[in-house]
Amino acid sequence: NTPSESGSTRGVVLVFAAASLKEALDEQVAQFQTAHAQRVRVSYAGSNALAKQIESGAPAAVFVSADEDWMDYLASKRLTADGTRRALLGNELVLIAPAAAKDAASATLSTIDFANHERAKSLISAALGTGRFAMADPRAVPAGKYAQAALRALGLWDSVATRVANTDNVRSALAFVARGEAPLGIVYRTDAMAEPRVRIVARIPTSTHPPIIYSAAIISENDTATARALLTYLASRAAEPVWRKHGFIAK
Amino acid sequence: MIDVDIEKSFPARRGEADASSRRIVAKFKSDARIIALFGKSGSGKTTIVNAIAGLVTPDRGRIAIDHEVLFDSSGALNRSVESRGIGYVFQDGLLFPHLTVKQNLLYGANRAFAGRSSVPVEQVTELLGIDKLLSRASPTLSGGEKQRVAIGRALLSNPRVLLMDEPLASLDAARRAETLRLIERVRDELGVRIIYVSHSIGEVTRLADDVAILNEGHVIACDHTETIFNRADLRPFTGRYEGGALIEATAVAHDHEYFLTRFSFEGGDVVAPGLEVPLGSRVRLRIRARDVTLATERPRGISIRNILTGSIVSMDDRGGAIVEVIVRIGSRDMPSRISRQSRDELQLTTGQQVYLLVKAIAFDKRSMGYTA
Amino acid sequence: MIDVDIEKSFPARRGEADASSRRIVAKFKSDARIIALFGKSGSGKTTIVNAIAGLVTPDRGRIAIDHEVLFDSSGALNRSVESRGIGYVFQDGLLFPHLTVKQNLLYGANRAFAGRSSVPVEQVTELLGIDKLLSRASPTLSGGEKQRVAIGRALLSNPRVLLMDEPLASLDAARRAETLRLIERVRDELGVRIIYVSHSIGEVTRLADDVAILNEGHVIACDHTETIFNRADLRPFTGRYEGGALIEATAVAHDHEYFLTRFSFEGGDVVAPGLEVPLGSRVRLRIRARDVTLATERPRGISIRNILTGSIVSMDDRGGAIVEVIVRIGSRDMPSRISRQSRDELQLTTGQQVYLLVKAIAFDKRSMGYTA
Amino acid sequence: MLTAEEIEIVSLSLRVAMASVILSAPLALACAYLLARTDFFGKSVFDALLHLPLVLPPVVIGYALLLLFGTQGPMGRLLNDGFGITFAFRWTGAALAAAVMGFPLMVRAMRLSLEAVSPKLEMAARTLGASRIRVFLTITLPLALPGVVVGLLLAFARSLGEFGATITFVSNIPGETQTLPLAIYGLTQTPGGDAAILRLCAISVALSLISLIASEWIARRMQTRAQLSGGGALA
């Protein structure tokens, strides 16, 4: 039993996808399954783990990475099928605060304007106080990398660097803010929209960080017609409303 | 005063034959300083001692010592083990394996009861011959060494009542004799009440003032040691071969030349190896039936010291080699065990006058218990 | 043939006083069927027995049984415990706590050695009085019950050699007698060699053909039981109060009317309670010095059956109440223990002719061991 | 009561946990015995290696498993080619991960109990002619049983909770490797998944309660039969 056989003989398409896509992708897959009478299974985990697993022969047919680095990694090992890689989705970063916070600092925070760099800095330090700035780990998690790049570009990194609480995924950062443990945080817009206990303070200008791209490709070992059909469907117009509903930007 | 009236059942468990259930019923009362529990293996001795110590909770009943109630099922009273003031020499030693001999010995030594003095540690260890073992880890001791440490540990804990469950079982004769002396000293000098479990008639008659006889879980008799061992109906329990009379006698003279002591009792006088007791002391002498010789004429030129006269009360002829002849001396009945052939040759008959001969050294010091 | 020549040291460990180090040196050889190890507590008996079983590895030396070497430090030979064919009744029982009595008894029962038959299980359990306990969990047994199960377990394992470490220590007299009979049957019917550790002279003289005397870790003597117990220089180790003569005699007549048996030895004849042995059997009789009475004229009208004549060889007068008088009967020396006062009154002197009186019933059946 | 999906997850989790316990029990017992009763060169290092799954982050263990037992890994290839056993991305792999993570716990509990069995009793059994192996099976093991049961229980519970090594080694494939913790993880990544998380947590708790009560029951049954701590004439 080689993995490629097990991937196809059971007639199930296996998708490896970044964990942050779970809700939206589950919905897309459900629609695809009813339309094509094909069975699809999705394994959600960190993009890095998934990439390493594909490298060691995982029977995945489609890989959706939360960033381009791990897709590059697989491409460099010649594991992706030529010409199937595409930028599937985009996302945005937002600055969030607990919805429940009623103090003055957090109230004036809404008036933040990143163009006014000094004021933004003082507003943020006022809102932060002695608290922590929640975000995904910039060394480890894509969302963290983007957030760090943006804060650097905005000249705010130095003032928050010592106050950062790094999390292993965006959801944990979101949870810190939602619970009011951290007065500020940066997460994806998609996450912030789904959590009523946080309030989006400001959108982070997209120009301040590399484009946030969910990259998808077929894995050449398990390249089947159904897999290609699924990837095509995910990138199709028909899939767009669902992506948008969950806050993603379809590319 | 020890007052025990308890019941305890060990019902057969699942998977056990019914025959294995056992009920212990013990009702006895005694104000002896040393009371012995005597009975066959499995008759319930350890269970009773455990109940007194508080290690086994009787199903119902009452235990009191010196009018202090330790357990009473009707009053729902059950004093905690540690507050009972009881020292216990366990049948199986139960030394603390992680402590040295010394630490074992001193474990209970700081328990103090008001106005109670204790034996010095050095004396106990020396008398028990464990003074060289003090720094040893207790699991490396030999069987007898363990038993001696267990005795020392209980003695040093300053108990008001001492429970001893076959404390001398694995000791050699010499050590046994020394330990018996130690136990007597504890009784006399510290006034500790002792409940003593033993299979050895010698130990029991020497030490115990009262004896409770157990049989198949029941206390069937409890009385003065003398009475118990002179009761014919208890012979099956006190041991066929060990029969004899126990007499309480008064020391009337010491012979310092020959190291003999003369004792007087209602049936006459006897001499025995010298016992260092004040004149007038009451001493318990055991005369074993097998040590008694009968004669129809007063013998001469013989090394036997004690010649008493009496009349034959009865002869218990069970048809074997041996006949037990009971001779009344004064108002006391003394059994003598002779061969049936002798009886026939001497033509002994009930009511006949006979001489009853007992060697002086038949009373060995080790089995003489003095009681005051 | 048992041939032991070993050394084992237990050096004092860190934290222990040097006094606690102990060296066991054992060299003895015997082809007795029952050999007893006799010595004070802590003298090294259990260590030797453990070495024979293979549970303790001697520092150097050699152990062989019937010319089969079990251990040899020079040849670096050390047979495994289970292949030695040795049954062991441990001093501390060591029943398997998770098994019932029956499971304990049968644990070794399927060990079979070529051409060896075993005692039936039912007989063993009945004789030991544990037939009603078979389904019981072993930790709920009383002390004596545990010991009996341990004996049964070892007997049923079909051993070629049986090691018994104080097997009767916590049994009552009646049970002890029955168990002794069982041990004799095992010896005779199954031809099992037995190494027997005991503090009781009675048990040892009854059972053992040879005795090894231990003192402070050293085997100081090993010889026929009779020789050992008649050797005056060993008296300090064989016990002052238990002194006596051991004579081997031949059964020459049974008196079926009076249930007596007449035995003959070089010094004369004695009668004793009937022993069911074929005429001509050799029997070991023990005559305790305390049971021997001396007389200067032949007594009459007395219940004593055995009157021997001899001449006084020596009198050991240590100045106390008691004098030990050694009387030569034929070529045998028999000790008699009388009071010093008697000696003086009878004016006994060395060389004098005396009568030596012993009651027939002084030989009790329980202590008579027959050897063929 | 449970949705079809939940039933699938629970049954998979149980299968994984059972398999992991059964897979590792004999080896764990052997290791425990070696450590408890023998002395050999490098024992400390061996012991330390056994504890690695406890000390290292689960992700690292998962990653190491991937490198060793993945289809490209040396062991993985050997087992696949030689015996047709595949761990990669199969529930068997989840079981392997769980077994590895629970191994130190199992060994320790068993060892603790084995060490508490008196060598004297083993010696007594050998004087009755029992071979070492019979002594182990009839004396040592039954007496160490409480610890053995605890070892199995701990490993089972640990299996039910195992997350990091599993997701790193065999990914999170519904119906194949998605055990309870992995399913819970998926839900934590979903906004508003709290109710579903609580349901799954409740299921985990119920499973652990059941396995715990079962193990206590087994241990108690054994113990009444065995009278281990032996109240004896005292109790």
Place this chain on the structure above:
Amino acid sequence: MLTAEEIEIVSLSLRVAMASVILSAPLALACAYLLARTDFFGKSVFDALLHLPLVLPPVVIGYALLLLFGTQGPMGRLLNDGFGITFAFRWTGAALAAAVMGFPLMVRAMRLSLEAVSPKLEMAARTLGASRIRVFLTITLPLALPGVVVGLLLAFARSLGEFGATITFVSNIPGETQTLPLAIYGLTQTPGGDAAILRLCAISVALSLISLIASEWIARRMQTRAQLSGGGALA
């Protein structure tokens, strides 16, 4: 040999692990004693609750800790206002997380050993006048010491490896809450971080080896003094 950063990580990890063990030991011992020697209503449920940290995914435990002991959580507020103790984003929180995760292991090992101590010996001590508490301290505890040491060791090792609950509860703050596993985690996410991962893993292994040897040493010292399994006249 070690970089300044590594030293910081190691010393923090040790501090967290020590604190977690010291924090939980008395409570664990109390729980173990309760479970081993007493019977009370709801004992099974209590026991099951103790096992939760083993059965539930670490993330869930971390989240639960956040809910309870965060600055906004009821316990967190109580402790902060009442005693000035803060767990959130502090190394103390990492220690709390590690303590909770190691707790079932500690309790189980201790309980196993306590159950193996013969009640007869405790009884013997009480006949010598020792109160229950003295019996516990001088008889039960010393005799159960091997298991107590094993319990501490397991919890210590588990602390060194704890990842999921820690990062969820107190996040990953270098110098404050970034223990070894958290540092390793960061590296696993970076392509090409393998060399650094191996270094940190090697450090973890070294720490576990040391703690293991230390615990064996302690246990052996205690045991030679204690002669627990008692070779006695046999050995």
